[in-house]
Amino acid sequence: MKRARARHKPCALKELEVSVSELGLGYESDEIVLFRYCSGxxxxxxxxxxLSLxxxxxxxxxxxxxxxxxPCCRPLAYDDDVSFLDTYNRYYTVNELSAxxxxCV
Amino acid sequence: MKRARARHKPCALKELEVSVSELGLGYESDEIVLFRYCSGxxxxxxxxxxLSLxxxxxxxxxxxxxxxxxPCCRPLAYDDDVSFLDTYNRYYTVNELSAxxxxCV
Structure with a gap:
């Protein structure tokens, strides 16, 4: 018996609360950001x-x-720049982080 | 000895002259259209x-x-609708055919 395939949902914006460290961009900071992404x-x-291609x-x-x-399920626009302090109290701003x-482009 | 890998070019618009039949959309017509697409x-x-995702x-x-x-190399905009006559003299118009x-979205 074949198992049912996972039903994929249509392209939509989703969100996740993560610490800046968890983003994996190389910054150490416990500050929490809302990371929004495209899924589906x-x-x-x-x-x-x-079809022609x-x-x-x-x-x-x-x-x-x-x-x-x-077509790719991708951001059509990005959120404003995100600013935070790292554990050494240095101030950073990152762009194009969150959708x-x-x-479907 | 390893063969050199094909160097991939950056995302750009390219073009190809093809008959409507060759587009493979199900129409029979010898009319030629300029098919422009995104490559790279x-x-x-x-x-x-x-990186975060x-x-x-x-x-x-x-x-x-x-x-x-x-990021995907995809059309940011499509050309105007394309109209043609098929071999039975029927008139058709197709949209979003050519980039x-x-x-890089």
Whole structure:
């Protein structure tokens, strides 16, 4: 008997509270930030572009090229810069950390 | 001796002249269209978002979720609708077929 496949949800914005240290960007700080990210699939967002690109590939009209013939669930915009103090009391600002809006691009 | 790896070029707009039939969308027509697409890699476009998302994955803070922690080279905009006559003289219009602008989203 085959197990049911995990049902993938459509592309949407999700959030997670994490410490700055946990972000893994190299900063040591216990300050908590709201990390928002894009999660889900884009099956319903396939365009004529994607279908045609897939065919150009199959027909070897496009070869040895890095092309993506499927929409990506990605941020359409990013939140404002995030500022924090690290454990040595140094002040940092990081940009494009958290998503503001997601879409199937 | 190892063979050199293909050097991937940065994300850019490319073009190809193809017949409507070749697009593989199910239409039979010898009319030629200019199919423009996005090709290349986005290594230089990695954001704090991507690095953090990758870490959240490694730390199992995000599990069983479909997330993409790398920028995609995709159309930022599509060309105008394309119209053509098929071999039976029927008129069709297809949208979002060809890219107008590419970017690392």
């Amino acid at each position: 699939t884009c099956e319903t967002a396939v365009r004529n572009y994607d 897939k065919n150009m590939r199959l027909k070897k009209k496009i070869r040895k090229e890095k092309v993506r013939a499927r 503001k809006e997601c879409g | 890699t986005c290594e230089t476009a990695v954001r704090n978002y991507d 990758k870490n959240m994955r490694l730390k199992k803070k995000i599990r069983k979720e479909k997330v993409r922690a790398r 107008k602008e590419c970017g």
